[in-house]
Amino acid sequence: MQRPNKPSRPSRFPKKQYFSKKKYCSFCKDRIRLIDYKKSSDLENYILETGKILPARVTGTCAYHQKQLSKAIKQARHMALVKFIESRRG
Amino acid sequence: MKREYEIGLIINPETADEEAEKIKTSITDILKKGKGTIENIDEWGRKALAYPIEKHKEGIYVFIKTMSPGDVIAAVERRLKLNEKVMRFIVIRIDDKFRKTNKLVKKWEKIEKFSKKPGGDSDRERHSERHTPRPKPVTDNTEVKTPVTDTKVKETPVEKKVEVKVEEKIEKKIEKEVVEKTVKKPDVKEELIEEKKVEPKKEKESEVEKETEKKVVTKKTEKKVVTKEKKVEKETVEEKTDVVETAKEKPVKTKKVPAKKTTKKAVDKTEAKTEEEVENAETK
Numbered sequence: 001m002q003r004p005n006k007p008s009r010p011s012r013f014p015k016k017q018y019f020s021k022k023k024y025c026s027f028c029k030d031r032i033r034l035i036d037y038k039k040s041s042d043l044e045n046y047i048l049e050t051g052k053i054l055p056a057r058v059t060g061t062c063a064y065h066q067k068q069l070s071k072a073i074k075q076a077r078h079m080a081l082v083k084f085i086e087s088r089r090g
Numbered sequence: 091m092k093r094e095y096e097i098g099l100i101i102n103p104e105t106a107d108e109e110a111e112k113i114k115t116s117i118t119d120i121l122k123k124g125k126g127t128i129e130n131i132d133e134w135g136r137k138a139l140a141y142p143i144e145k146h147k148e149g150i151y152v153f154i155k156t157m158s159p160g161d162v163i164a165a166v167e168r169r170l171k172l173n174e175k176v177m178r179f180i181v182i183r184i185d186d187k188f189r190k191t192n193k194l195v196k197k198w199e200k201i202e203k204f205s206k207k208p209g210g211d212s213d214r215e216r217h218s219e220r221h222t223p224r225p226k227p228v229t230d231n232t233e234v235k236t237p238v239t240d241t242k243v244k245e246t247p248v249e250k251k252v253e254v255k256v257e258e259k260i261e262k263k264i265e266k267e268v269v270e271k272t273v274k275k276p277d278v279k280e281e282l283i284e285e286k287k288v289e290p291k292k293e294k295e296s297e298v299e300k301e302t303e304k305k306v307v308t309k310k311t312e313k314k315v316v317t318k319e320k321k322v323e324k325e326t327v328e329e330k331t332d333v334v335e336t337a338k339e340k341p342v343k344t345k346k347v348p349a350k351k352t353t354k355k356a357v358d359k360t361e362a363k364t365e366e367e368v369e370n371a372e373t374k
Contacts, residue, residue: 083141
């Protein structure tokens with residue numbers, strides 16, 4: 001007796017599918033060769049509120065620019081253009 | 091060896107503007123003595139700091155861009171360390187790799203060549219680049235692109251000429267066809283009109299009726315048949331015209347001749363003889 005092929009049962013707990021826009025390196029898009037530490041407004045997009053540098057895995061920057069960016073943020077911190085840590089009250 | 095450097099300073103805000111300028115000029119003098127060139131000086135003035143330095147919430151920002159040897163920069167650094175009015179300073183070397191063509195820049199140039207828009211999504215372009223068959227060396231691409239424009243420029247006149255020739259041929263063909271199919275009808279009509287003028291008044295009406303009947307018949311039949319029939323019509327009409335002309339001439343002669351004879355003979359000879367002679371003349 002050949003059993004008819006059972007249709008594949010839908011799994012009880014289906015995988016959650018998250019859709020998100022494809023990340024891309026904004027520095028590559030703007031064709032920026034060297035990231036300037038003086039433009040603190042651009043750097044602040046890659047810093048958390050606490051002052052931490054966001055990883056490339058989150059922002060989508062390429063490795064070439066992430067290296068420069070981390071360096072530029074550190075230089076800007078030294079020149080008091082970007083904060084080190086969120087200033088606490090009191 | 092000269093290299094590009096950028097020196098940044100934060101001067102104590104309590105210092106007067108004149109003193110701040112002195113610090114700036116002192117640095118530039120050192121650079122100029124060491125065969126360095128000053129490319130750009132940015133003065134932001136007093137600006138709020140992100141965090142307090144030496145219990146100051148403001149600072150005077152100055153940035154100097156130079157092309158100078160490394161020894162001079164070291165001397166400047168020494169001088170800045172000793173200066174108490176400079177709260178912070180930073181010296182950055184801008185590598186040559188950022189001024190010359192780079193691996194990344196080459197990639198961008200490649201993308202710009204393939205992409206139609208100057209500033210598009212680089213990722214999407216790269217994605218499309220991956221799936222398209224890998225092109226031969228870049229020179230080929232440029233060559234492929236340029237001839238397209240050249241051919242557009244060059245081919246257009248040639249095509250136009252060819253088109254003009256073709257159009258002339260087509261026009262000629264069309265004219266021939268038109269002459270065969272459509273233009274024949276007016277020709278026939280014109281001939282008919284000419285014939286009508288030539289023909290006597292009595293025979294006009296009958297012939298016109300016949301011709302109209304023929305036209306109606308021809309319009310219903312197929313085109314090829316129409317052309318053939320028209321040719322036939324032309325021939326027939328011509329024959330008819332000849333016949334008509336002959337018919338015209340003969341009766342006129344017959345009418346005239348006996349009249350003259352009768353008049354002459356009636357005067358000269360008797361009535362009986364005249365009748366016999368007239369009959370003979372008619373038969374002749």
